[in-house]
Amino acid sequence: MGKRTGVLTNDLRGLRAGHGEMTQQELADLVGVTRQTVNAIEGNKYSPSLEVAFRIARVFGVPMERVFGYVEE
Amino acid sequence: MNMSFQEKSLWLVFLSVLAFSAFYFALALPGAGPNVMPGQVALFVAAIVVLVVAQVAGHIVIAITDRRTGTDERDGRIALKGTRNGAYVLATGVFLALCAGLVTEGNFVFTHVLFGSWVLAQLVETGSQLWMYRRGV
Structure with missing residues (x-):
């Protein structure tokens, strides 16, 4: 069976904008990661662990599906 | 370019190892005999001392100019993958x-292939980490 691949998408930019134009640094401090990691997640260059994904969703007070999506290639 | 403390540190290690190895090999390889000579050992020790001093001084400067030295899971994952890449090169070497x-x-070729492998492994390890910081992991 071939390996199925996909892309993790996210709406971090939109959620930050909807929360008083929260900066990447502010989100990073609330989640407990570096600003560069928030930037990498936002740019789809890094897939966070489940724990960090849950922490991000909790910061915005939304279900994880509202923050992240998965598109099969 | 906005770089994290870890990226700056990696650039320092990458460039200093590159300069150190280029300096050493440029002086040690020409006219080499079958065995390592005392002059080459002295050159190696001197180059190591310069490398260590340069890296310590460089890290002090980076730490002074960038207070955000914390790491997270992404740094850890990049470090692991970089170390794995370097280990492949070192094992082959x-x-x-x-x-x-x-x-x-003699022992000259053996020691210098071994040393060259270590240098190459370091460059692959740090180089691949720098690549992952920019292009994604």
């Missing part, structure tokens, strides 16, 4: 050094 030691006379 050790094998090649053993082969070279069997087919060449």
Whole structure:
């Protein structure tokens, strides 16, 4: 069976904008990661662990599906 | 370019190892005999001292100019993958050094293939980490 691949998408930019134009640094401090990691997640260059994904969703007070999506290639 | 403390640190290690190895090999390889000579050992020790001093001083400067030295899971994952890449190169180099030691006379080729492998492994490790910081992991 071939390996199925996909892309993790996210709406971090939109959620930050909807929360008083929260900066990447502010989100990073609330989640407990570096600003560069928030930037990498936002740019789809890094897939966070489940724990960090849950922490991000909790910061915005939304279900994880509202923050992240998965598109099969 | 906005770089994290870890990226700056990696650039420092990458460039200093590159300069150190280029300096050493440029002086040690020409006119080399079958065995390592005392002058080459002294050159190696001097180059190591300069490398360590340069890296310590560089890290002090980076730490002073960038207070955000914390790491997270992404840094850890990048470090692990970079170390794995470097380990492949080092393992291959050790094998090649053993082969070279069997087919060449003296210890010069063996030690320098081994040392060159370590340098290459360091460059692959730090270089691939720098790549992952920019292009994604």
